[in-house]
Amino acid sequence: MPGKTAATAEIQPEAAVVPAAVPDRSYIWDKIHSLTGIVPIGAFLLEHFWSNSYALVSVDRYNQQSFDLQTIPWRVPVEALLIWIPLLYHGFYGIFIWSKGKANLSRYSYGANWMYVMQRWTGLIAFVFIGWHVYVERFITQGRSNYFDVVTTLSNPLYLTFYVIGILAVSFHFGNGLWQFSNKWGLAVGARAQRKAAWVAGAIGVLFAVVGLLIVCSFVFHWQPFQFYAQ
Amino acid sequence: MAEAKTILVRIKRQAGPRETPRWEEFSVRWRPNMNVIACLIDIAENPVTSDGQKTTPVSYEANCLEEVCGACAMVINGRSRQACSALVDHLEQPIRLEPMTKFPLVRDLVVDRSRMFNDAKRMRCWVPIDGTYAIGPGPRIAPERQEVAYALSRCIFCGNCLEVCPKVNEHSDFVGAAIVNQVRLFNMHPTGAMHAHERLRAVRGPGGIQECDNAQNCVKACPKGIPLTESNNDVNRQALLDSIFGWIFH
Ligand code: HEM
Ligand code: SF4
Ligand code: FES
Numbered sequence: 001m002p003g004k005t006a007a008t009a010e011i012q013p014e015a016a017v018v019p020a021a022v023p024d025r026s027y028i029w030d031k032i033h034s035l036t037g038i039v040p041i042g043a044f045l046l047e048h049f050w051s052n053s054y055a056l057v058s059v060d061r062y063n064q065q066s067f068d069l070q071t072i073p074w075r076v077p078v079e080a081l082l083i084w085i086p087l088l089y090h091g092f093y094g095i096f097i098w099s100k101g102k103a104n105l106s107r108y109s110y111g112a113n114w115m116y117v118m119q120r121w122t123g124l125i126a127f128v129f130i131g132w133h134v135y136v137e138r139f140i141t142q143g144r145s146n147y148f149d150v151v152t153t154l155s156n157p158l159y160l161t162f163y164v165i166g167i168l169a170v171s172f173h174f175g176n177g178l179w180q181f182s183n184k185w186g187l188a189v190g191a192r193a194q195r196k197a198a199w200v201a202g203a204i205g206v207l208f209a210v211v212g213l214l215i216v217c218s219f220v221f222h223w224q225p226f227q228f229y230a231q
Numbered sequence: 232m233a234e235a236k237t238i239l240v241r242i243k244r245q246a247g248p249r250e251t252p253r254w255e256e257f258s259v260r261w262r263p264n265m266n267v268i269a270c271l272i273d274i275a276e277n278p279v280t281s282d283g284q285k286t287t288p289v290s291y292e293a294n295c296l297e298e299v300c301g302a303c304a305m306v307i308n309g310r311s312r313q314a315c316s317a318l319v320d321h322l323e324q325p326i327r328l329e330p331m332t333k334f335p336l337v338r339d340l341v342v343d344r345s346r347m348f349n350d351a352k353r354m355r356c357w358v359p360i361d362g363t364y365a366i367g368p369g370p371r372i373a374p375e376r377q378e379v380a381y382a383l384s385r386c387i388f389c390g391n392c393l394e395v396c397p398k399v400n401e402h403s404d405f406v407g408a409a410i411v412n413q414v415r416l417f418n419m420h421p422t423g424a425m426h427a428h429e430r431l432r433a434v435r436g437p438g439g440i441q442e443c444d445n446a447q448n449c450v451k452a453c454p455k456g457i458p459l460t461e462s463n464n465d466v467n468r469q470a471l472l473d474s475i476f477g478w479i480f481h
Contacts, residue, residue, distance in 0.1 A: 021436030186468020
């Protein structure tokens, strides 16, 4: 019997015969949460940064790419199945996981404990940012957002700041999430494997942050370093 | 003669699970190489606070005094550790002693850690060999394997890994790193491995391995230097493979 653990809990008499625990649903729900962080959400993040990188080529290429994505067949069901439902599940279940923990960073300020706390706060920032981002770029523009809609949004310094924070939070959350994943799915077991996994995950997180910020720069400064591709 | 050097010890006291806690300060005569248990022995001999009030002796647990029994875990200057290996000369004063917070309190510094043993039973952390006839010696274990298993087997059930874990608290029934490590240890044993499936099923049950979120304070807090993160990750891998393929073989 899983006893309550607070100092105020009643002392349980030690049981002589304890039945073996049996798997419950929380194992599978936790695994699904973990997996949705990588696919489809992480995979979509990759696709999203890729598509937005067309801004680095030219306005036309960007608008073409947007239009292509806006006109895929079965757009709404595909988006719902591959993005909205997994993201909502991951977000709300993430908050549920958060509620089951009691952070103790002030007492035990070790590196991984910092990551534990940061993973939660960056997840929350990501949730709020993504909600707003979708409202502005999807619903206000009725699913027809183009280059100039983004330029308009980013011309407001407040919104620009929110974008930068959002991109940094999401990149951290995804990079650290990859590291989490390597632990939770037993991909990196030994100490050396753990170290390598941490490096790879960290590098991917930094890469996302850098590319994300470059995309923002591209919109703000009309900077198109790959324009010669289109000529 | 110079005045004898003294140590200040502040202790969080609580007469019983339902009493209100209070702090008391004691001053103890310094001697070379003193540990926290030595202070508690002195206080038990002469339970008078530093401002001269007579009080009850402070309850605490300790047996081996060499970090092998696990009994003396408590929160010392805000961090969970063994009192017998906490040397006074290495601690900031006044030394603050508090009971562990993740287990039901019995009295003063004494907590009840039987949930760890109950959880070890729920997770089937033993090798069943009892029967009606002798089953003979088990298989031999390669030295490389012994070396890994030995490190895991040093657990003293002190509970420090539970105390420092953000996922062990009243909102979650996570069994903690010690129990997960036991699952790995007994699955490594050639005879124990015959029941690996049962353990891996149990460790996917309530409070099982899925609750670990890798804050990894456990591995820092373990007085025996057990590679607890490695154990968690290994059991994660075993449990996952068992959940996918286990039904084919059982
Ligand atoms: C851009 C969107 C997001 C991506 C790419 C993402 C990705 C990930 C990944 C890869 C993981 C690791 C999975 C694992 O535990 O093995 C993870 C975990 C987690 N995510 Fe997200 N996530 C996103 C949004 C969110 C949101 C909106 C929340 C809501 C607050 C959130 C909260 C969490 C929490 C609490 C964890 C568990 C961390 C732990 O177990 O220590 N995530 N996420
Ligand atoms: S794993 Fe380490 S910290 Fe946890 S109970 Fe065993 S010896 Fe103590
Ligand atoms: S008295 Fe045995 S571990 Fe401290």
